[in-house]
Amino acid sequence: MGSKNMEVLFIKKDQIQVNNQIRDKEVRLIDFDGTMIGIVSAREAQLKANERDMDLVKISPNANPPVCKIMDYGKYLYELAKKEKEAKKKQTNISVKEIRLSAKIEEHDFAFKLKNAMKFLKDGDKVKVSIRFRGREMQFTSMAYEVIDKFADMIKDYGKMEKKPSMDGRSMSVMFVPIKEKQ
Numbered sequence: 001m002g003s004k005n006m007e008v009l010f011i012k013k014d015q016i017q018v019n020n021q022i023r024d025k026e027v028r029l030i031d032f033d034g035t036m037i038g039i040v041s042a043r044e045a046q047l048k049a050n051e052r053d054m055d056l057v058k059i060s061p062n063a064n065p066p067v068c069k070i071m072d073y074g075k076y077l078y079e080l081a082k083k084e085k086e087a088k089k090k091q092t093n094i095s096v097k098e099i100r101l102s103a104k105i106e107e108h109d110f111a112f113k114l115k116n117a118m119k120f121l122k123d124g125d126k127v128k129v130s131i132r133f134r135g136r137e138m139q140f141t142s143m144a145y146e147v148i149d150k151f152a153d154m155i156k157d158y159g160k161m162e163k164k165p166s167m168d169g170r171s172m173s174v175m176f177v178p179i180k181e182k183q
Helices: 042-051 073-090 107-122 135-154
Strands: 026-030 036-041 055-060 067-071 096-101 126-132 159-161 166-168 171-178
Touching: 026 042, 036 042, 042 055, 042 067, 055 073, 067 073, 096 107, 096 135, 107 126, 107 135, 107 171, 126 135, 135 171
Parallel strands: 026 067, 096 126
Antiparallel strands: 026 036, 055 067, 126 171, 159 171, 166 171
């Protein structure tokens, strides 16, 4: 029973009962190949598992009687870990990149920030564009709206505005999300 030591190494979230941990009087037993053996005592089920040099695993503790299966527990844990790893690979992480502009931004600076925003959107990240107002610039929020509209117009092939620009204290911000490519 090579997988006995594996019980200590892997602690499952839902605490699957294995071998001597199973304390029920009777269990419904399934063989390692999936055939139903029937309802037997837990001790008899453990003996059958020992005969096959495998482990007895309680797979459905809430059933009446609980369902146990004869299997290689170490291999079972390995398969579960492998599936979880594959699922993690398929997940996509979307991060938010921030670009700061000013209401009176020069053309070259604007083009540079626009190029970076396009790169971020191509990579699948969200882009938060914010304009911070200093001193008397608060009186000229209309200039900031023009800068954001120009930015949105030039970036429309890569991303779209999530919602209209909003004021938050002394800054205005808007979020751009990447456009999903049709496959």
